[in-house]
Each structure stands twice: as structure tokens, then as C-alpha cells.
Amino acid sequence: STSTTSASSRTTSTSTSTISQTTTTTKSTTSTSTSTSKISTTTTTSVTTSTSATTTTQNPELxxxxxxxxxxxxxxxxxxxxxxxxxxxxxxxxxxxxxxxHDWYLDDVSVRKSTLVEMLTNGGFESSPTLTGWNTGSGGVISSAQSHSSSHSFYASSSTSISQSFSAISGVIYTVSYWVYFDKISPGNDNNAVLDVTMS
Structure with a gap:
């Protein structure tokens, strides 16, 4: 008689995929290593960007x-x-x-012409402890508790204003940008904290 013996082999492959999802408001990146019981996860950063249309009227509120x-x-x-x-x-x-x-933090304020020339001085508030280039009332200080870039920002824990003037040319488009940190100091809804931005 004749006997036949068959041998089978199995090959298992494992693939690792990385998914990165980006929206206009949230950037989330998660990575997982293939090592046993080892997971590394990056933090999630939320950024909201608001852009308005070009303003040609003399309405001062931006x-x-x-x-x-x-x-x-x-x-x-x-x-x-x-x-x-x-x-x-x-x-x-x-x-x-x-x-x-809520309290307010303000940082990296910029006004630029189309040629990218910066019109403001000390927009990052790094001239600590003085507010070089800015006019401000009481209630606001330079702070290192929060900052968007570098190490300082302008902090308001009570009502105040801060302003800076520059020389403008009619018909030239200026790009105004600024970063704001809305500091939550106690729970609950809030209809009283306001930050108004004007150009006049």
C-alpha cells in the first residue's frame, strides 16, 4: 500500500496602520507601537480659526x-x-x-501690509516687565502663566484695555491677527466675559 503525508504551513502577517485626521478645528494624531503592552499617545490640540471679510467701512468693531x-x-x-x-x-x-x-490672555498680535511688513511693536509681549509699544489701563499685566509662543502674554483678570497705533495708507489691505486664551477659572456658563476688538 502507499501512504501519502501532507504538511501545511501557515504564515501570519500583522500590519500596523496610522490614521491621522485633520479638520479646521481639531488636529488629532494617535500612534500605537507594535511592542507588547506598550502604547504611546500624543496629546490633542484644539485650535479654532475665525476669519472675517475685508472691512472697508469706518465701523470700528472688528x-x-x-x-x-x-x-x-x-x-x-x-x-x-x-x-x-x-x-x-x-x-x-x-x-x-x-x-x-473666565480671565483673558492675549498674545502674538500682528498687523501686516501685503508686503508682510509688521506695523506693530512688541506684539508678543516679550519686553517683560514693561509693555513697550502699547497703551494700557489698570487691570492688565504681562504674564508667563500662559503664552502662545515664547514665554509671555498679556493677562487681564479685571476689566482693562490695551491698544497700539500705527500709520496706515488708504486702499492698502492690512491683515490683523491675534491669539486669545479663554481661561476657565470656575464652572458654569458665562455670558459676561467679553473681549472686543476695534480699529479706529
């Missing part, structure tokens, strides 16, 4: 920031463009009203 259009405890970028009708001095002003639930 933005009004409150609990409805900014996230808690994250740096948020706001950007708009402004084209003055006449040449002369323009003043960019931030009026900050905190509440019992």
Missing part, C-alpha cells in the same frame, strides 16, 4: 469674542483684513472684560 465663539483653555487664532478709507493713524484696541468664570 470682532467681539465671548463664550459663544471661543473654546475654554485653548489658544485660539482670530484673523481679519482691514482696508482704511483714508490715510493716517489707526489704533488697534482690545477691550477685555473678565468675569467670575
Amino acid at each position: 470682532n467681539s469674542i465671548n463664550d459663544n465663539n471661543i473654546a475654554d483653555n485653548a489658544w485660539t487664532l482670530f484673523t481679519c483684513t482691514y482696508m482704511p478709507a483714508i490715510s493716517g493713524s489707526l489704533t488697534l484696541k482690545f477691550t477685555m472684560t473678565p468675569s467670575d468664570k
Whole structure:
């Protein structure tokens, strides 16, 4: 008689995939190693960007920031463009009203012409402890507790304003940008904390 013996072999391959998802408001990246019982996860950063249309009127208000259009405890970028009708001095002003639930941080303020020339001085508030280039009332200070870049920002725990003037040319489009941190200090909804941005 004849007997036949068959042998089978199995090959198992394991693949690792990386998924990266990006939206306009959230960037999340998660990576997992193939080593046994070893998982590494990056932190998640939330960034909201708000852009308005070019302003050609003399309406001074560029933005009004409150609990409805900014996230808690994250740096948020706001950007708009402004084209003055006449040449002369323009003043960019931030009026900050905190509440019992939120304080405000402001950093990396910029006004640039189309040639990318920066019109402001000390927009990153790094000239600690003085506010070189800025005019401000009481209630605001340079702080190192939070900063978007480098090591300092402008902090308001009570109502105050901060402003800076620059020479503008009619018909030239200026890009205005600034980062805001909405500091949550106690729970609950908040309709009282407001940050108004004007150009006049």
C-alpha cells in the first residue's frame, strides 16, 4: 500500500496602520507601537480659526469674542483684513472684560501690509516687565502663566484695555491677527466675559 503525508504551513502577517485626521478645528494624531503592552499617545490640540471679510467701512468693531465663539483653555487664532478709507493713524484696541468664570490672555498680535511688513511693536509681549509699544489701563499685566509662543502674554483678570497705533495708507489691505486664551477659572456658563476688538 502507499501512504501519502501532507504538511501545511501557515504564515501570519500583522500590519500596523496610522490614521491621522485633520479638520479646521481639531488636529488629532494617535500612534500605537507594535511592542507588547506598550502604547504611546500624543496629546490633542484644539485650535479654532475665525476669519472675517475685508472691512472697508469706518465701523470700528472688528470682532467681539465671548463664550459663544471661543473654546475654554485653548489658544485660539482670530484673523481679519482691514482696508482704511483714508490715510493716517489707526489704533488697534482690545477691550477685555473678565468675569467670575473666565480671565483673558492675549498674545502674538500682528498687523501686516501685503508686503508682510509688521506695523506693530512688541506684539508678543516679550519686553517683560514693561509693555513697550502699547497703551494700557489698570487691570492688565504681562504674564508667563500662559503664552502662545515664547514665554509671555498679556493677562487681564479685571476689566482693562490695551491698544497700539500705527500709520496706515488708504486702499492698502492690512491683515490683523491675534491669539486669545479663554481661561476657565470656575464652572458654569458665562455670558459676561467679553473681549472686543476695534480699529479706529
